[in-house]
Amino acid sequence: MTTYGRGLRGLSLAAAATITAALALTFFYAPLDANQGFIQKIFYLHVPLAITALCGFVFGGVLGAMYLRTGDRKWDIRSYVAIHMALIFGIGTLLTGTIWAKASWGHWWVWSDPTLTSFLIVMLLFATYQPLRFSIEDPERQSRYAAVFAVVAGAFVPLNFIAVRAAQAYVHPRVLTLTGGNLPGAMRLTFLVSLVGIVLLYVTLWKYEMAAKATRMQVRALRRTLLGEDSVAPLKRSAAPS
């Protein structure tokens, strides 16, 4: 079994350093936005969280496809953790997004914002991932069906954004366009550093979670090997792959 703990310390130090740098840049270096003023600083947290969450979902879909292709359980665990982490980052996105909405436009939720709405739809979809897993008892079938879901839902993410963006007026500050963005230099640097920091954080937490899971599984396996089959308590029904 691969060891996930290797390199974890370096990775977490890099993540911490980058996030600290991003915070410093956000508050000491990036200029004040002409329209929104100080509120705009949330942008450096909210958008990287959103991008990372969405990429995390797609990443989970890719890992699910790998499981379907190889049948090796480790891909299913990786897919599960990726989606789980992306969900957490997604909750962070929604919370920071509503705070930003309230500060900018006075409402906690604005339907006319296509990005926030698409994001909500994606989150509603992935919120069904764990209930789905939990409702299938056979572990192999659970992994397989979860992988199918991850692949379909991962493909859904970009499509959903296209559809919702087409549906709504462009109220959400369109800072990131397909042409690369219209951020002025100092802001762009701060944003990129924040993005890298949040992505590093995601990868760090993913590895961290994988290491914890793998360790627990190895303890169980060790116990089974050393003490015989019946010394290991059977696992309760769960949504997580074991």
Next chain:
Amino acid sequence: MRTVLTVLRKDLLLELRGFETLPAMVLFAIVTFVIFHFGLNQDTIDGQLAAGVLTVTLLFAAMLGINRLFVAEREQGGFDAFLLAPVDRSALLVAKATALFLFLVVLEVIAVPAFGLLLLGPSLGPPLLGLIAVLLLGDVALAVIGTLVSAIAVQTRARDLIGPIIGLPLLLPALIGMARGAGPLLAAHGSTSPPARWVAILALYDVVFALLSYAVFDFLLED
């Protein structure tokens, strides 16, 4: 291809012989129109509101059909029989999706005129072709996603619950397309052709998810 036709024929015959799903779907749609009349407190609606009401009603009626799509297979061993047969497994997907699509078309043949009668303000005549195009594209999406979700849900313990909660978010882009595509058609002096952008989005969605479903369906049938 022959497998598809065989399974399709079986499903259509089953439905014809024991009219269960389709009448329920139609009845549900009509009752929902009545509910909307009272809920919205309007005698007639038009434009985007009408398109929304129609789309939502068709969606929930479709959910009824989706929930029952694979139940017979599950309860009477149809899955095992299919797996034993030397046929391409994705044929089950195509057959079931086609059956569901046909059910939806029949549903709409009855429900849309009912809608025109009960709730819709402007006449259905001029925009009919455009509306049919939008509804057909939407039906493909409903059929494909519905079959996929139904196949997933039928193997879980919370069968009737899992289907809608997974299917509804997945279907949202298609629903947006259907409702926004039909909106201008049902307006008081609306256009007779749907906005191209929404037709394009619906078509794109249909193609992508049809291909994707075809690719992953095999994995759902393994034992």
Next chain:
Amino acid sequence: MSLGAVFAVAPALPLHSAGKYVAGAYIVFVAILLIYVGIMATRLSRTERELAELRRDVEAQRAARDADREREPVA
């Protein structure tokens, strides 16, 4: 003293208006992170406990086996 230096350099934070929203957003982020770390800490201590149990059980089994072997009559 260094704190004073930080405040001297820091931009004037408009805490009375927009600042509280920005602070709120960053606090949410940190809170989520800390909650996650807390959950992982609980899991880690549980794994450590399981490992200690395993070690104890293996020792016990080994001791029992040695005791059996000693008690066996030499054929």
